[in-house]
Amino acid sequence: MLAQEIIRRKRDGHTLSRAEIDAFVRGLQDGSWSEGQSAAMAMAMLLKGMNSGETVGLTQAMTQSGQVMDWRSANLKGPILDKHSTGGVGDKVSLMLAPIVAACGGFVPMISGRGLGHTGGTLDKLDSIPGYISTPDPDRLRRTLQTAGCAIIGQTAELAPADRRLYAIRDVTATVESVSLITASILSKKLAAGLQGLLMDVKVGNGAFAATPEFAQELAQSLVTVAQGANLPTRALITDMNQMLGDSCGNALEVQEAVDFLSGKRQEPRLLALTQALCAELLLIGQLATSAGQALAMVNTALDSGAALTQFARMVSALGGPVDFVEKSRDSLPKAPVQQAILAPCAGWISGMRTRDIGLLVVDLGGGRHKASDSIDARVGFSEFAQVGQAVRQGDVLAMVHAADAATADQAQQTLMTLIEIGEAPPTDLPPLITRLS
CATH class of the missing domain: 1.20.970.10 (Transferase, Pyrimidine Nucleoside Phosphorylase; Chain C)
Structure with missing residues (x-):
């Protein structure tokens, strides 16, 4: 032809x-x-x-353009599951979800990406762990799944190579925004990972790729329809990204928040609620639980017992990181030389934030890429970030900026003050989970 x-x-x-x-x-x-x-x-x-039939065809063809993982020889005693997020600011859920689901009997070969634009990349976060191998060979990947139940890795050259070339072309030709092409790109990699169940977390809001509910709904429905047309059981949750997720953003800072979350030391309420919901949904997809109540109880047990933290530690060690990483994460992770408090200029309630611009501010600090070839400073970002709805007094800490030098920290402080809104009354609460599609 x-x-x-x-x-x-x-x-x-x-x-x-x-x-x-x-x-x-x-x-x-x-x-x-x-x-x-x-x-x-x-x-x-x-x-x-493209109609759904064309999109299914494109997805399957790109899946078959390279290696498709077959886990039968690994003798894994549970379903092969994964979650994919369309990206946001401070979204470190994957770092907790994979070991939680593993602690509940699932196996999670999670193929993740790097950050570009205002959204952080899961692989960039994990690269802040000394020795972590994000592109393991097949034998190491298989051993990691057998010992830890989860492996968060990057796309190898063998997985969906046609998608890799097409995405590079779309990135420079203003064709990224096609729902069908987004769908095929995401699902071809997931199908190549040999999954038996997938959960999509489609973000919507001022910090999301899908800025409107209508676009988020269209994308979520496309993902579910095409995945099921390709014989991959899939559900989608549409979740809020009108504020940063958790209280940190920046690569090493988010890894530390994930360790603190799994160890029970620090669990920001919205992040906890969303992680519980996503994990429970994935357990239902994998038939590891028969009801929402049972699934949630299993998630909480995995957290409270320390089982999820153990699985995370095993994953890090199996992929080349320190054996004692979770015990000594604060010593192992890189730290910015300048850490500076950003204080509230007045009393009131945090009523909103320009989430996308906060993500871009992390990029300006050095924590993200303006172009794919840029290097990343894993140390920089924000911690102790105030949440929407939180009451503050004049002089309270809105966030801590972590920067490479004082001048950069000062500039970030001035910019951030313009991105956080402080109102005279509490705002209307917006739950992290908006709707569900199956």
């Missing part, structure tokens, strides 16, 4: 056949489609749209 004829058919609004979609994906994989042709196809798909 000629590439230009397939492009023309989609450009003119026709539905692509599976053979045409397969030809496009083969072209991505073997390089027989040029950058220009691939970009033209991505733009045609964005502008003309």
